Amino acid sequence: MSERIKTYREFYQFYLTEHSKLGTRIFHFIGTLLVFFVIGYVINSGKERFLWYVPIFGYGFAWFSHAVIEKNKPATFKYPLWSLISDFRLFFELLIGQQKFRGINTPKQPLE
Structure with a gap:
């Protein structure tokens, strides 16, 4: 059994290797963007019944x-x-260009 990752800094490096392909990053980006759209719609409309779309x-x-x-x-x-x-x-790193959709970038200031 592999050893658990102990710090967030280590984890994020691992996370980036698990999200290295263009398609994976695009699908993650679209899914997260849709989450924000749904939350915004629910806030503006008051229709909480649409919150079940967030995890989907x-x-x-x-x-x-x-x-x-x-x-x-x-x-x-x-x-x-x-x-x-x-x-x-x-x-957010993809949105502002700190990460690219293709390949793996090392974060400039990793969170701990």
Whole structure:
């Protein structure tokens, strides 16, 4: 059995290697973007019944990309909180250009 990752800094490096393919990053980005759209819609409309789309979009797009594109097991199962934080972190790093959709970049200032 492999040893558990002890710091978030180590985990994020691992996370990036598990999200190295273009398709995986695109699917994660789209899923996270849809999560923000749904939350914004619920806030503006008051229609809380649409909140059930959040895990469907958030996990559905991500898990599909891991199974079909990356062909690995999502880190969510072993590191749920760090994985969730990293999903949002990667989304924003892709959005501002700190990460690229193709390849793996080393973060400039990793969180600990």
